[in-house]
Amino acid sequence: MKYVLKKLLTMIITLLAVSILVFFAFSLIPGNPAISRLGTEATQESIDALTHEMGLDRPVMVRFGEWVTGILRGDFGMSYSYNQPVMKLLSQKLGTTILLSLMAILLTVLLAFPLGIYMARNSDSKLDIALTTINQIIMAIPSFFSGILLTLIFGVTLKVFTPGAFVSYKTNFMGCLGYLFFPALSIALPKVTMVSKLLKDTALSEANKDYVRTAYSRGNRTKAVFYNHVLKNAMIPVITFLGMTFADIIAGSIIVEQVFSVPGMGRILLTSISGRDYPVVEAIILILAAFVVVSNLVVDLLYHKFDPRIHV
Amino acid sequence: MIGAVLTGMVVILALWGAIKTPYDPMAMDGAAKFSGISLRHPMGCDQFGRDIFSRVIVGVRETMLISASVVLIGTFFGTIIGTITGYFGGWLDEIIMRLNDAVLAFPSVLLALVIIGIFNSGKYQLILALGIAFIPSFARIVRGEVLKIRNLDYIQSVKLYGASDFRIILVHILPNLKTVLMSSVLIGFNNAVLAEAGMSYLGMGVQPPNPSLGRMLSEAQAFIFTSPLTAIFPGIIIVIMILGFSLLGDRVGKKS
Amino acid sequence: MMLYVEDLSIQVRDKNAKTDTTLVYDVDLTMERGDIVGIVGESGSGKTLTALSIAGLLSRHNMERKGKIIFEGINLLECDRRVLRKLQGNEISMIFQEPLNSLNPLIKVGKQVEESLKIHTTMDKLERKERAIKALRDVDLDNPEAVYNSYPHELSGGMRQRVMIASAMIISPKLLIADEPTTALDVTIQAEIVNLLKTINKESGTAVLFISHDLSLVNTLCERVLVMQNGYVVESGICDDIFHHPKMEYTQKLVAAIPKNPFVN
Numbered sequence: 103m104k105y106v107l108k109k110l111l112t113m114i115i116t117l118l119a120v121s122i123l124v125f126f127a128f129s130l131i132p133g134n135p136a137i138s139r140l141g142t143e144a145t146q147e148s149i150d151a152l153t154h155e156m157g158l159d160r161p162v163m164v165r166f167g168e169w170v171t172g173i174l175r176g177d178f179g180m181s182y183s184y185n186q187p188v189m190k191l192l193s194q195k196l197g198t199t200i201l202l203s204l205m206a207i208l209l210t211v212l213l214a215f216p217l218g219i220y221m222a223r224n225s226d227s228k229l230d231i232a233l234t235t236i237n238q239i240i241m242a243i244p245s246f247f248s249g250i251l252l253t254l255i256f257g258v259t260l261k262v263f264t265p266g267a268f269v270s271y272k273t274n275f276m277g278c279l280g281y282l283f284f285p286a287l288s289i290a291l292p293k294v295t296m297v298s299k300l301l302k303d304t305a306l307s308e309a310n311k312d313y314v315r316t317a318y319s320r321g322n323r324t325k326a327v328f329y330n331h332v333l334k335n336a337m338i339p340v341i342t343f344l345g346m347t348f349a350d351i352i353a354g355s356i357i358v359e360q361v362f363s364v365p366g367m368g369r370i371l372l373t374s375i376s377g378r379d380y381p382v383v384e385a386i387i388l389i390l391a392a393f394v395v396v397s398n399l400v401v402d403l404l405y406h407k408f409d410p411r412i413h414v
Numbered sequence: 415m416i417g418a419v420l421t422g423m424v425v426i427l428a429l430w431g432a433i434k435t436p437y438d439p440m441a442m443d444g445a446a447k448f449s450g451i452s453l454r455h456p457m458g459c460d461q462f463g464r465d466i467f468s469r470v471i472v473g474v475r476e477t478m479l480i481s482a483s484v485v486l487i488g489t490f491f492g493t494i495i496g497t498i499t500g501y502f503g504g505w506l507d508e509i510i511m512r513l514n515d516a517v518l519a520f521p522s523v524l525l526a527l528v529i530i531g532i533f534n535s536g537k538y539q540l541i542l543a544l545g546i547a548f549i550p551s552f553a554r555i556v557r558g559e560v561l562k563i564r565n566l567d568y569i570q571s572v573k574l575y576g577a578s579d580f581r582i583i584l585v586h587i588l589p590n591l592k593t594v595l596m597s598s599v600l601i602g603f604n605n606a607v608l609a610e611a612g613m614s615y616l617g618m619g620v621q622p623p624n625p626s627l628g629r630m631l632s633e634a635q636a637f638i639f640t641s642p643l644t645a646i647f648p649g650i651i652i653v654i655m656i657l658g659f660s661l662l663g664d665r666v667g668k669k670s
Numbered sequence: 671m672m673l674y675v676e677d678l679s680i681q682v683r684d685k686n687a688k689t690d691t692t693l694v695y696d697v698d699l700t701m702e703r704g705d706i707v708g709i710v711g712e713s714g715s716g717k718t719l720t721a722l723s724i725a726g727l728l729s730r731h732n733m734e735r736k737g738k739i740i741f742e743g744i745n746l747l748e749c750d751r752r753v754l755r756k757l758q759g760n761e762i763s764m765i766f767q768e769p770l771n772s773l774n775p776l777i778k779v780g781k782q783v784e785e786s787l788k789i790h791t792t793m794d795k796l797e798r799k800e801r802a803i804k805a806l807r808d809v810d811l812d813n814p815e816a817v818y819n820s821y822p823h824e825l826s827g828g829m830r831q832r833v834m835i836a837s838a839m840i841i842s843p844k845l846l847i848a849d850e851p852t853t854a855l856d857v858t859i860q861a862e863i864v865n866l867l868k869t870i871n872k873e874s875g876t877a878v879l880f881i882s883h884d885l886s887l888v889n890t891l892c893e894r895v896l897v898m899q900n901g902y903v904v905e906s907g908i909c910d911d912i913f914h915h916p917k918m919e920y921t922q923k924l925v926a927a928i929p930k931n932p933f934v935n
Binding site: 127238253265356372391394395 | 649
């Protein structure tokens, strides 16, 4: 319990640090956002009026305080370019990105575990060597290119899905899941290769440990030794890796959303960066940071559940 | 072996792209729009009739240069930060490493996007953004190694003889970082290629009409129904680059 | 005769060099029920390989074994793997040098102690737990219920080796092979473990094959001993005879190497 509290505290401190960094980084950028909104031809009066309306004429510290207290109430301020509250703008996109990331994680686990277990149990067989080679190649395909290849094969040639025909999960949940399958797959593919390779390698090195010999000395079958003894120990580094991958998967969704025209956080992040819509950018970064930090916490707790040697 | 061959191929392409291209990579030819593979255009032409092969080899050159600069920035500052914090320790080490870990928790593409958001998009901004994003991982690796070396017996005895900290770092510690840096530079280069391609795919890197592999992919995507080949070649080249470097990195990692 | 080993040789195959290296040559050994026999030798003498091959724990892929290991009428070198598995943990069990590494770090001690019951009997959970706690009590562990629910890293070295013994003895095997079971432990705990093995042998009639590099330890426990050097059995016979009148030069060296207690003699 004490451990969980300590972790929660560091989590809050990290998020606070991120919010400070993000807010001041964007506040110190030269140039008045009011000018970029009105264009260079605008009169001084209208610029002054807008600057005042946006609250940009007040001290930075005051604005930071208001921003933080607003966030605690779930209010991320107003978007510069869309003229509506950031939270309203993001709410549905947030859901889409979460759905996409969760699907990618699920696919990673569902594909990598059986694959890694198969390769470990049949190491040096012909199929294992073939799979290892394929793994190595897939690992080198960036998610945006595998996304294009998947679109080409399943969208254009086989017509399993229609590229660009995204439906919101609010109107058609199953249809949305169906459309997100291939984007999730292209995020998951490189992760699948890494996780299955790691699982195989650690399982093989665990198989040389003394406790495995003890398990055999009790009359266990090879299968029982693998599933009851080796696999459990091999899972520990795999869980650690999966935890680090979570952040990567969220970042991967930003790029892959672009490939499959999925209207999620990634797309609006890119348009807001090019449109210099700072409140939106700040909000997205903070939300993604919260994701990363919370997922790290979950992995930490899982890790402690799995490994009794580390005290909670 | 295969890694060396693939890497060699990529390097030759990059050199070719640096010296002379078969066509001007930016010259448009209306008659050659979307023309397929031919002797004159081995990879065909894009939506403006530009020769894809010429654009690909210039793109390879750009990607290699950007990735090398990124790794250089990351290694240089990472080594300085890692050596100082690892050698001297104390509260400075504590603060910098806490910050380092917080930054490391974020994927480099996300971090680079934030920095691009501050500096604007463009080739040099991308190098800067990715370079900064790469510093923490190098700093961490170097710090770990310096900690190990610092506690070795012979460093302790050199200290007893009155060698200054500066001399110990310069003469005894930095040369010993070579093996660790070697394999992390290769891995880093690989990640840099991936990150550069990803960023330019998102339109945050080299600006049009200059060719870049990632951007060629995203532009080709609009014509995927009619002319899928335009996307295939730049993509395959990216895969070959990453595959070659990762195989090479594996070998170096195993040797050391 | 319970165990009869004849002309046992062990070769290791090196796949790359395509050469075979012989590590154990022509070992002969016989044991009756209730016997305590020691094998003594330096590291690399082949004593552990001999023990592992009797326990059926040598990899069949890269270890070539010749000769005979007959246990209760079954040749362990030729029998089906299923037959061998029925014996392992049931009639033949083994304990090892490093009790910490020999226990699975992620599984509670109790579950590991009762694993043989799960494999070889039809007992239900409650019965197994009862037997495991009894086995832990039999190896003189205080508070066996607490030990049952702890993880290996929470116990001391001596406790871990007791746990290993409890796990090996839970099904009352006919033969217990102990491969340097005290080497990793403190001297005082060494004596306790040796005494425990003696008691187990007396009370349950389980034969013990005790492997050690320490001739004096073997002498306190065993009736008969085999001395091994470079894969060969160089001398064998009654412990006392060999200890006091070693014939071979190597054995004389082993005896001379035993530290003398300055207060005796």
